[in-house]
Each structure stands twice: as C-alpha cells, then as structure tokens.
Amino acid sequence: MNLIKNLYHRNKIFNFLGRVLINKKNYLFKSYSRECNKRSELDIFDVRNLSKNMDMYLEDTSPDGALYGIIHWIKKFADIDQIINFNIEHGVYLGDLVRDESLNSIYKGTITFSKYRKKILDKNNKKKNIAIGPYIHYANDYYSKDVINKIKRKNNETLVFFPPHSIKGYKADYNKKKIYDRLDEYKSNYETIMVCLYYKDVNKKLVSYLSNRGFKVVSAGHIYDFNFLSRLKSIINLSDHTVSMSVGTHIGYCIYLDKSHEIISYNKNKFNENNRSFNIVKDEDIKKRGREYQIKFKNDEKEIISHFFNAGNLINNNQLKICNKFWGFDQIKTKDELNRLLLKF
Numbered sequence: 001m002n003l004i005k006n007l008y009h010r011n012k013i014f015n016f017l018g019r020v021l022i023n024k025k026n027y028l029f030k031s032y033s034r035e036c037n038k039r040s041e042l043d044i045f046d047v048r049n050l051s052k053n054m055d056m057y058l059e060d061t062s063p064d065g066a067l068y069g070i071i072h073w074i075k076k077f078a079d080i081d082q083i084i085n086f087n088i089e090h091g092v093y094l095g096d097l098v099r100d101e102s103l104n105s106i107y108k109g110t111i112t113f114s115k116y117r118k119k120i121l122d123k124n125n126k127k128k129n130i131a132i133g134p135y136i137h138y139a140n141d142y143y144s145k146d147v148i149n150k151i152k153r154k155n156n157e158t159l160v161f162f163p164p165h166s167i168k169g170y171k172a173d174y175n176k177k178k179i180y181d182r183l184d185e186y187k188s189n190y191e192t193i194m195v196c197l198y199y200k201d202v203n204k205k206l207v208s209y210l211s212n213r214g215f216k217v218v219s220a221g222h223i224y225d226f227n228f229l230s231r232l233k234s235i236i237n238l239s240d241h242t243v244s245m246s247v248g249t250h251i252g253y254c255i256y257l258d259k260s261h262e263i264i265s266y267n268k269n270k271f272n273e274n275n276r277s278f279n280i281v282k283d284e285d286i287k288k289r290g291r292e293y294q295i296k297f298k299n300d301e302k303e304i305i306s307h308f309f310n311a312g313n314l315i316n317n318n319q320l321k322i323c324n325k326f327w328g329f330d331q332i333k334t335k336d337e338l339n340r341l342l343l344k345f
Contacts, residue, residue, distance in 0.1 A: 008063075009105040019058040026055035036226050044142070044231055047219040051202035054224040061107065064090040069226030070135050074111070077138040078338035086111045086130070086342065091249035092326050093117055094304075095297035097289065098124040113252070114328030130341050133332040135229060136253045142227065142234035151238055155192035155216075159183075160239040160259075162250045165198030172201060178266040179245065180213055185268070186243075187214070194218050196235055233257065241313040247304045252327030255319060262311040271309050300326070 007014040023032070035054065042049050058066055065071030065088035075084065087107040102110040102121055109128030110121050113135075121129040132138075141148070152158065161183055164172040183193060194216045197206070202219060210217050220232040232253065236242065242254045242261045254261040265271050287294060304326070307319050324330055333341065 006100075009101050009107075012106050015061055015106055019061065022056060022058055027057060032057035039221060039225055040142075040227050040230075042221075044218040044220075044235055045216065047197060047202045047207060047217050048204075050219045050221040050225075050231075051197075051199035052222070054222040056224050059226075061085045062088045062101070064088045064101075065111075067223055068135075068220075068228040068232075069139065070229065072226040073135065073139040073229055074132070074338065076140075078335050078342065080339065080342065082343075084108075084342045086128075089113070089117070092247075092252060093120075094247070094300035094326075095289075095293050096120050097293060097297075102127070102129075112328075113331070114324070114326055115331055116325050117328070128341075131328050131331040132338070132341075133328040133330070134252050134256045136233050136236075136256065137332055139229035139233050141237065142230040143237075148234060148237055155194075155238070157190045158192040158194060158239050158241075159186050159190040160194045160196055160218075160235060160242045161215075162196050162242065162244040162248070163201070164245055166200040172198075174245070175266060176206075176209070179264075180210070180215070182264060182266060182268065183215070183243075184213075190240070192216060194235070194238070196220065196232075199223060247301050247308075251304065251308060252323045252329075255315060255323045256327065256329060258315070260311070260313045260315050261308060261319075262313070263305060263308045264310065269310075271305060 008018045009015070026032075039050065044050070056063070056066055060066075060071045060075070060083055062071065065086075067090045070088055070090060075081070085106065085108050087101045087105060087110040089110060089112045092113060098121060101107065103125050107127070109130060111130050111132060112118055112121060113131060113133060115131050118129050118131040121127075143151070163179070164174050166172040186193060193214070195210050195218070197217055197219050199219060199222045207217050218235055220228045220235060222228070236254050236257045236259050239254075239259050242250075242259050243264050244250060244261070245264060247263070251261050251263075263271070304322055307316075307322050311319065320329070
C-alpha cells in the first residue's frame with residue numbers, strides 16, 4: 001500500500017492513471033457533482049442523510065485537497081477549471097512536521113494557511129509553497145443571509161459545540177456525560193446549543209442522547225462532499241459563541257468568521273490532559289516522530305490553549321495574533337492573486 005501511495009505522489013503518469021481509476025471506480029455509474037448537488041439540498045439538521053457514505057473523487061492531483069471540498073472551493077473562487085497540481089495541507093499543522101508529499105513528490109508546491117507555516121515548508125524544500133489563509137474564506141455560505149437570519153431568529157442566542165471526532169481507524173472516546181453536563185452550564189445564557197457531529201460519529205444512539213438532553217444536532221456532512229466547508233461556514237455563522245475540547249482547525253475558522261471560541265474541559269477550572277485521550281492515534285503518531293518534534297508540537301498546542309481555555313465569549317487581540325500566526329488571516333488572496341500564484345510561474 002505504501003508503495004502505491006508513493007508512486008501516486010512521485011510519478012506523474014501513475015498520478016494521472018490513479019486519478020482516472022479512482023474516479024471511474026467510484027463514480028462509473030453516477031456523477032460526483034450530481035451527488036454533491038443533491039446533498040446541497042439537505043438541511044444541516046438532517047444529520048443521518050448528510051453522513052451517508054460517499055466515495056472519494058479527485059478533482060485535482062492532491063488527495064488531501066479532495067477533503068472537505070478544499071480544492072473545489074479554492075478553484076471555484078479563483079475561477080480555475082484546470083489541474084493546478086499543488087499538495088494541500090488540509091488543516092492547521094502544529095510543530096515542524098513536513099510530510100513527504102511536500103518534499104519528494106510531483107507537486108509544484110504546497111498550499112497552506114500561514115506565513116509561519118510557509119517558512120517551515122520553505123526551509124525543507126525549494127518548491128513553490130503558498131500561504132492563502134483559512135480555506136473557509138473561499139467557500140460559499142451554505143445558507144443565504146435571509147435563511148441564516150430566519151434560523152437565528154428562531155434559535156435566538158446560540159452556542160455551537162464541536163466535540164472530539166473519530167478518525168480513520170479510531171473512534172473518538174470521551175466521557176460524554178461529563179462534557180454534556182458541562183455544556184448544560186451554558187443553557188442559562190444560550191437558548192439553543194447546537195452540537196456539530198462529524199459524519200463518522202453520527203449514529204442513532206448518540207443523536208437520540210443529545211436530542212433528549214435538549215441539544216440540537218447538526219453536521220457539516222461527509223468528508224468527500226464538497227459542500228462540507230460551505231455547511232461548516234453557515235453552522236459557525238449561526239452561532240453567537242463556539243466551544244470545543246481541544247485544539248483543531250475549527251478554532252481559526254471560528255475566529256476568522258468573527259465568532260468567539262473557547263476550549264472547555266470536564267473540570268470547569270482546569271484543562272485536563274484527558275481532553276486529548278480521545279485521539280490516541282494522533283498522540284501515538286506524535287510520539288513516533290521523536291522527542292524534538294513532540295516538544296515543538298506541544299509548545300504550539302500550549303500556546304493556543306493558553307489563549308482559548310475558558311476564554312469567554314469575546315475575541316481579544318492575543319487570540320487574533322495567535323490565529324494569524326497559525327491560520328494566516330493576513331494571507332487571504334484575491335481571485336487574481338490565486339490565479340497568478342497557482343497558474344503563472
């Protein structure tokens with residue numbers, strides 16, 4: 001499997017054939033665009049249908065670009081209808097890890113969030129690495145302003161919670177009673193609390209549990225649905241405040257969309273290391289990369305946590321600075337700039 005993966009990233013012919021085979025295999029008798037357009041009619045509260053399985057479709061050469069609709073929205077925003085052949089970092093990266101796809105590969109360079117991250121990439125390769133800020137900027141809102149205002153009038157003051165989510169090969173494991181007991185403490189200030197479930201975590205038992213406790217369950221949809229970023233944008237825009245249990249890409253997206261964010265723990269007054277226990281696979285991956293990388297990763301993580309743990313519902317200057325560092329708020333590009341950077345060099 002690793003050999004095939006390496007050939008895909010390192011050989012232009014194999015990359016082309018791989019994309020053709022994957023797309024034909026997954027969408028031989030159906031249309032990827034039609035499936036996404038069909039799902040674009042679903043409400044964010046229809047979590048069962050939003051989370052139904054989808055197969056990957058490679059719109060460009062980078063498999064990570066196919067996640068969440070990232071490459072779809074970047075190219076749509078820039079009005080690009082051809083292959084750009086850039087590796088995509090699909091979320092926020094902490095520490096100084098540079099993946100092999102950014103080094104020994106056919107890609108012209110790597111698209112990432114921030115100038116800070118770009119410098120790390122530049123140190124390790126001579127490719128055309130590009131920082132373009134938070135990708136959610138380039139996605140259309142799933143709902144129109146009128147629809148968002150209508151939902152907000154119905155829900156009134158709204159809190160959105162992003163719980164830990166499962167990843168490939170590992171199911172998110174956290175004390176649901178404890179964290180939702182903790183969320184109950186917000187009910188005096190927020191009429192509506194929405195829990196945004198990752199598609200892998202949508203199941204009848206959990207949805208019923210949350211609904212019975214008075215929470216509204218929403219989802220941004222499947223990882224291969226290009227509407228994902230668009231839905232996530234509207235879910236965040238429906239909020240007055242957002243919370244989560246750990247550091248993730250969602251933090252920068254919330255702050256960029258001018259929605260306050262705070263990290264909470266089971267223990268109201270102390271950040272609990274068990275907040276991270278739901279992602280053992282990620283922790284093991286960090287350990288495998290050596291002590292030096294662990295230290296850098298943890299330092300970045302602690303820096304973000306220090307500005308967001310129990311931070312309240314106001315965005316402050318320190319949060320804006322830390323988000324600019326990791327998410328690149330000052331690196332947003334215009335349509336013409338994207339065209340120049342991605343096509344003309």
